[in-house]
Amino acid sequence: GAVVSQHPSRVICKSGTSVKIECRSLDFQATTMFWYRQFPKQSLMLMATSNEGSKATYEQGVEKDKFLINHASLTLSTLTVTSAHPEDSSFYICSAGSLAGHEQFFGPGTRLTVL
Amino acid sequence: QQQVKQSPQSLIVQKGGISIINCAYENTAFDYFPWYQQFPGKGPALLIAIRPDVSEKKEGRFTISFNKSAKQFSLHIMDSQPGDSATYFCAASIGNAGNMLTFGGGTRLMVKP
Numbered sequence: 001g002a003v004v005s006q007h008p009s010r011v012i013c014k015s016g017t018s019v020k021i022e023c024r025s026l027d028f029q030a031t032t033m034f035w036y037r038q039f040p041k042q043s044l045m046l047m048a049t050s051n052e053g054s055k056a057t058y059e060q061g062v063e064k065d066k067f068l069i070n071h072a073s074l075t076l077s078t079l080t081v082t083s084a085h086p087e088d089s090s091f092y093i094c095s096a097g098s099l100a101g102h103e104q105f106f107g108p109g110t111r112l113t114v115l
Numbered sequence: 116q117q118q119v120k121q122s123p124q125s126l127i128v129q130k131g132g133i134s135i136i137n138c139a140y141e142n143t144a145f146d147y148f149p150w151y152q153q154f155p156g157k158g159p160a161l162l163i164a165i166r167p168d169v170s171e172k173k174e175g176r177f178t179i180s181f182n183k184s185a186k187q188f189s190l191h192i193m194d195s196q197p198g199d200s201a202t203y204f205c206a207a208s209i210g211n212a213g214n215m216l217t218f219g220g221g222t223r224l225m226v227k228p
Contacts, residue, residue, distance in 0.1 A: 006158075034215065043204060043221045044159070093158050095216075102147040102208065104216060106158035 002028045004096050006107035013084055014115055021079045021110045023094030029074040030096035034104070038091045050077045084114040118142050119207050121219025128226050134192040136222045138205035141186065145207035150179065150190050153202045195226045
């Protein structure tokens with residue numbers, strides 16, 4: 001099956017710093033990538049939809065100036081958490097949709113801890 | 116508004132038993148219904164998916180049953196194993212993979228040896 005990678009898998013940072021998370025589709029081209037956050041024992045919450053070469057579409061309640069998304073190519077999307085605070089600590093997961101069909105493939109997730 | 120409702124929230128099954136997880140949806144435009152399996156600290160992995168033109172799909176020990184008129188679908192895990200212990204999410208979407216998935220709330224399954 002298609003593989004989606006995320007880097008880093010885990011990051012710990014101080015409050016006020018910015019953190020960049022990369023999401024790559026390794027063996028297919030993804031015109032659309034999605035970013036989710038997941039709190040413990042909860043479902044995935046969609047943050048934004050990222051289309052290659054255009055601005056991301058953010059879900060209601062998600063601050064676009066805080067969560068910067070760039071989808072520069074068909075295989076790479078990045079999420080930057082700017083001026084991170086402890087309440088931003090969460091599990092961030094990306095997914096990518098292939099041009100071929102319905103399936104979305106998820107990355108392994110990034111655990112962000114803001115001290 | 117929660118468009119996909121999943122139950123139960125948690126489930127304990129003995130090894131060898133059948134695990135059943137149910138989902139109900141509201142939007143009749145949904146045309147793709149995947150199930151994902153997630154282990155702690157990992158991303159969700161696609162388990163099995165169904166389109167509304169069939170009422171059942173089976174892959175190994177996993178079966179999706181789909182009831183279009185009732186707007187419900189369920190996951191059955193036959194001969195449940197301790198290795199199946201994970202969180203399971205149903206989801207629904209419209210059109211192709213470029214469209215967002217709407218997730219259910221998840222079911223934490225524990226299979227006891």
